[in-house]
Amino acid sequence: MKIITKSLIGLAALTAVIQFIQPDRSNPEVTADFDGPEPVKTILQAKCYDCHSNETIWPWYSYVAPVSWWIADHIQEGREELNYSDWGNYSAKKRTKKTEETYDEIADGYMPLKSYLLIHPDTEVTEAELAIIDDWAFDE
Numbered sequence: 832m833k834i835i836t837k838s839l840i841g842l843a844a845l846t847a848v849i850q851f852i853q854p855d856r857s858n859p860e861v862t863a864d865f866d867g868p869e870p871v872k873t874i875l876q877a878k879c880y881d882c883h884s885n886e887t888i889w890p891w892y893s894y895v896a897p898v899s900w901w902i903a904d905h906i907q908e909g910r911e912e913l914n915y916s917d918w919g920n921y922s923a924k925k926r927t928k929k930t931e932e933t934y935d936e937i938a939d940g941y942m943p944l945k946s947y948l949l950i951h952p953d954t955e956v957t958e959a960e961l962a963i964i965d966d967w968a969f970d971e
């Protein structure tokens with residue numbers, strides 16, 4: 832067999848085998864959801880909840896390794912940093928910090944993640960939406 836044929840068969844076999852390694856795609860129960868103003872919540876739900884809540888919508892490609900591992904990793908890390916489904920359990924101090932960070936991360940162009948924006952271009956936060964978050968976060 833030609834080396835290229837062998838390689839392709841090897842790659843196909845490997846791709847098949849890794850499908851057995853499935854990441855944790857659980858959505859834990861929401862017990863203390865974000866309770867800020869409705870317009871702010873609507874924005875966060877549409878643009879951040881896939882990685883920062885327990886209400887992740889897992890797309891079909893999140894079932895296909897190795898992409899699935901990469902996505903699950905982002906969501907795990909995202910939830911660890913900030914989980915709007917846990918908002919009510921945060922201390923007042925932590926809520927204040929996460930409120931400011933919510934604004935900062937968007938204003939600085941870090942969130943939503945670039946890779947996510949590529950696939951979900953409609954989740955880019957608009958100027959008008961950022962102004963709504965600004966009013967909520969800084970109260971003036």
Ligand code: HEC
Pocket residue numbers: 875878879880881882883904905906908909912913929932933934936937942943944947956
């Ligand atoms: C595709 C998944 C994804 C989406 C969508 C997403 N984030 Fe994140 N976010 C992450 C990950 C992963 C991290 C942790 C690593 C990092 O900071 O890059 C993070 C970190 C954060 C942090 C903490 C940063 C820090 O330095 O402590 C904040 C605040 C944040 N995101 C806000 C948002 C907001 C607001 C939105 C929506 C406008 C959003 N994220 C959308 C994945 C995401």
